Amino acid sequence: MRFIFYTHSLVSDWNHGNAHFLRGVMRDLIRRGHEAVALEPEGAWSRENLVRDQGQAAVDRFYATFPELKSEIYGTHFDHEAALDGADVVVVHEWTDPALVQRVGQIRRDGGRFTLLFHDTHHRAVSAEEDIASLDLSDYNGVLAFGETLRERYLKAGWGRNVFTWHEAADASLFKPMPDVGKTGDLIWIGNWGDGERTAEIAEFLVRPAKELALRTTVRGVRYPEAALASLSDAGISYGGWIANADAPLAFARHRVTMHIPRRPYVQNLPGIPTIRVFEALACGIPLISAPWDDAEQLFRPAKDYLVARNGDEMKQSLKRVLEDRELARELSLSGLETIRARHTCRHRVDELLSVLATCGTAGVTRQIETPEAAE
Numbered sequence: 460m461r462f463i464f465y466t467h468s469l470v471s472d473w474n475h476g477n478a479h480f481l482r483g484v485m486r487d488l489i490r491r492g493h494e495a496v497a498l499e500p501e502g503a504w505s506r507e508n509l510v511r512d513q514g515q516a517a518v519d520r521f522y523a524t525f526p527e528l529k530s531e532i533y534g535t536h537f538d539h540e541a542a543l544d545g546a547d548v549v550v551v552h553e554w555t556d557p558a559l560v561q562r563v564g565q566i567r568r569d570g571g572r573f574t575l576l577f578h579d580t581h582h583r584a585v586s587a588e589e590d591i592a593s594l595d596l597s598d599y600n601g602v603l604a605f606g607e608t609l610r611e612r613y614l615k616a617g618w619g620r621n622v623f624t625w626h627e628a629a630d631a632s633l634f635k636p637m638p639d640v641g642k643t644g645d646l647i648w649i650g651n652w653g654d655g656e657r658t659a660e661i662a663e664f665l666v667r668p669a670k671e672l673a674l675r676t677t678v679r680g681v682r683y684p685e686a687a688l689a690s691l692s693d694a695g696i697s698y699g700g701w702i703a704n705a706d707a708p709l710a711f712a713r714h715r716v717t718m719h720i721p722r723r724p725y726v727q728n729l730p731g732i733p734t735i736r737v738f739e740a741l742a743c744g745i746p747l748i749s750a751p752w753d754d755a756e757q758l759f760r761p762a763k764d765y766l767v768a769r770n771g772d773e774m775k776q777s778l779k780r781v782l783e784d785r786e787l788a789r790e791l792s793l794s795g796l797e798t799i800r801a802r803h804t805c806r807h808r809v810d811e812l813l814s815v816l817a818t819c820g821t822a823g824v825t826r827q828i829e830t831p832e833a834a835e
Contacts, residue, residue, distance in 0.1 A: 464496070467503055469481055470509075474681050476735050477552065481497065482528060483804075486527065486805070496531065500555075508681075549567075564597065564598030568598045579603070579604050579605065588616070592618065601619065601620065604623070604624055605732060609624075610622045625812065627735040628738050628799075629739045631800065631805065634738075635743060636743055643714075645715050647717050648680075652680065652684065656724060657721070660720050660750055664768065664774045665678070667694075668774045670693070673695065674778065677696070677699060677710070679700065680701070681700065683698065711740060715746070716778060719740075719749040737765075741765070747766075748765060751767065760794065763790075
C-alpha cells in the first residue's frame with residue numbers, strides 16, 4: 460500500500476519528538492513492502508532551527524542515516540491532489556495548517572479513495588482546545604490519539620467519528636543496548652527545556668540531585684535559556700546542546716542511568732502519556748528513574764521497569780541506589796527492555812495501525828486479511 464504522512468518535519472528532530480516515531484513507523488512499513496512518503500511544509504519551524512543551529516550538514520546527515528526514508532517539501536503552489544492520487548492511506552498530523560487539514564478532507568470528499576486519519580501527539584486538545592475544536596475533521600475516517608485520556612477528550616468533544624489510541628514507541632532497530640560501549644558518565648538526561656512547562660521540575664529532580672551527589676552528568680536538548688545554562692554549569696553539569704536522535708542510543712550507552720521529567724500539562728491533564736524518550740531509553744537498556752507520572756494505562760511496570768521518585772530527595776536517593784547497586788541496575792535494565800520488546804516497538808504500532816485500517820475498511824488491508832498468503 461502507499462502511505463502518505465503529512466508532518467511538521469520528518470527530516471528535523473530539533474525540538475520535534477514526533478519525527479522520532481514517524482521515522483520508525485515509516486521504516487517498519489517499508490520493511491513490510493509498503494511505500495511511505497512524508498510531506499512537510501516549506502519553512503517548517505523545526506527544520507529552520509536545525510539548519511540555523513547545526514547547518515545544512517545536519518539535513519544531509521539525515522538522508523545519509525535514513526536512506527530509505529522519503530520526504531517532500533510542499534509550498535504554497537504544491538499540488539496536493541496530485542500527490543494524494545493513488546494513495547491508500549493518508550495520515551495528517553495535528554501540527555498541519557488548519558486550512559490544509561480541511562483541504563485534504565475535501566480531496567477525500569471529492570473522490571479520494573484513500574483512508575484518511577488525523578494524528579494527535581500533543582496536549583493542545585486540553586491546553587488550547589479551541590485550536591483543535593476549529594479543525595474540520597468531518598471527512599476523516601478516524602483519529603489516532605497518542606493516549607487514552609486524549610482519545611476520551613476527542614470523544615467527549617465530538618471531534619472525529621472514530622478515535623483510536625495509538626501510543627508512540629521506540630524504533631527497536633535503532634534503539635537497542637550497546638553492551639560493548641564503555642561508560643564515561645553517570646547520569647544523562649535528553650530533553651528540551653519545554654517552554655517553562657517543567658522548569659521547577661528540572662531544578663528539583665535533575666539539577667539539585669546531580670549537584671549534591673557530584674555526578675558526572677550530561678544534558679542534551681535545545682531551547683535552554685541563559686539562566687538555565689548557568690544553573691547547569693553551577694551544578695557541574697555538562698550541556699551538549701542538540702543531539703540527533705540517531706545518536707541517542709550511543710549517548711545512553713555511555714552513561715549508567717537516565718531519568719524522565721514529564722511536562723506539567725501531561726501530568727495534570729493527560730495522565731498515562733509518557734514522552735517517546737521513555738520508550739527509547741528503556742529500549743536501550745539504561746536504568747530509568749522517573750519524576751511523578753501516572754501510568755494510568757499500565758504501559759509499564761513501575762518499580763520494576765523503572766523507579767519512581769516523588770520528590771527531589773527521593774530522586775537523589777534513587778540515583779544513589781542505582782549507581783551503587785549493580786544488581787538493581789541490571790534488573791531495571793532487563794525488565795524495561797523486556798517490556799519494550801514485548802509491547803512498545805514501532806513494529807507493534809504498525810500492527811496496531813493496520814488493525815485500525817482494517818476497522819476503517821481500507822481495501823489493501825482487507826485484501827491481505829482475506830488472502831493472508833499475500834502478506835507473507
